[in-house]
Amino acid sequence: MKLSILDQAPIAKGYTAKEALEASVELAMLTDRLGYKRYWVAEHHELDGLASPAPDILLGIIGSRTETIRIGSGAVLLPNYKPYNVAERYHVLATLFPGRVDLGIGRAPGGTAEVSIALAGNFLEKVKNMSKLLDELLHFIHRDFPEDNMFAKIVATPLPEVAPVPWLLGTSEKSAQLAAEKGLPYVFGHFMSDADGPAIVKSYFDHCVTDKAKAIVTVNVICAETIEEAEKIAQSNLHWKVLQAKGEGKKGVPSIAEAEQFQYTNEEMKIIEKEKQNQIIGDPEHVKRELEKLQKRYNVDEFMIVTITHSYEARKRSYELLAELF
Template structure:
């Protein structure tokens, strides 16, 4: 069972964006040491609780601190950017860090409507054009525009020995079909989708080239500790959804003393159902059960806790449990 990491670079209460970004760097270094396959960092805009609006900058730094692990964006939100610019950026990263760079592509706005307009104007129109933009991006990366096309005269330099690997990210059958049609490997966001993930991934794998499933996991030495950490993450999601709080991940103590309404308790129940939470043995068992449903080629783990130390420990305990099983 292959494991990878999706890092949203969350900012905890009492911490700064700088603290969160340094914690992301430390997490990438740990993942490299533990044997995780890839480390990807996400793109978000104008979100008080998430520190990274530009994965490209962070990857330039993270690549220099790691040795083996593949690094990438999860995802570059293509409707905001010109394909040529994205190709230049990731060719540069692939030149710096040969055979290690992934380029995850998404179509979500990653922020508010106002932030989207500030970034790229008519976002909905850009989303409609995304399949064509994706084609242009792939042509730029593979340097295979038809000779009669204007863009055949240019190339996104520097051109690396091996192009970055392009992945398409999504949470619906529509994104899976697009990935299959373009011949791209696919990443399904189980942790943020209410769709029938196993059915979507199964359909994709009929013609697809490789599937990763992203799941929310919190692992601790005891079940009680894991559940306490998870409650903090769940409260954070509720507050984000309602626009309450300062956007930062609340402490376990805050979550424990929070008076959840009946409606919020039902929301927590639904969100908790999609998470994997427990001690190492429980987490490994739950992952194995989910694997039977998905038959994924790889699992990408997203872990949100108030304590950056608890997050690091969660990934270490998970690695110890799963990689021991692999032996």
């Protein structure tokens, strides 16, 4: 089993966005040394307590501070951009860090309707054209436009020796179908989907037009030396989900002390219980068993781990324990 990382650059309450981004760079350096396969950075716009609207900028810093770990977007939300601009940016990264760059692509807005309009104008219209936008981006990456295409003579410079590797990310049957149709490797967001993930991933493998189909599954994990400690650390994450549901999560991931003092209503407890179902929380042996169960259900050899805690040190320790396991 191979492990990778999806970083949403969470801002812990009481910390600044600068400190959150610096913590992401430190985590990337640590996990590079620990032997993780990929470090991907998510794209979010004005979402509660998240500090990464521009993954490519953060990836430029992370790439310069690491040696072997692959770096990538998780994901570039393509309807927000022109494909040519995306190709240019990831060609810059692939030129600087040869053979290490992934280009994860998604269709979600990554923010509110107002943010989508500010970024891209008619976002919904661009979502409808997602397949066309994706084709255009892939042509720029692979330099294989048909000769009669208006973009055939345009080059997204600089041209790297090794092109960035495109992936398609999603949480639904529709995204799996598109990845299969385009022959792209696929990442399923188990951590943020109520859908039947194993069935969706199987459908992708069954219908992919290439014999090189590959899938990664993204999972929420909090690991500590003991189950009790992991559950205590997870309280801040779970409390944050309650605050977000109430529209009160903008100050960032709350502390454990704040979570412990809160009196939850029945409806809020339902939110917490639902969130627990989408997370693996425990000591190393428990986490290993649960990941192995998921591996059998999904039939994949790589998991991308999301870990959000109030303490950046607890987050690093969680990834250290996982590395020791696998």
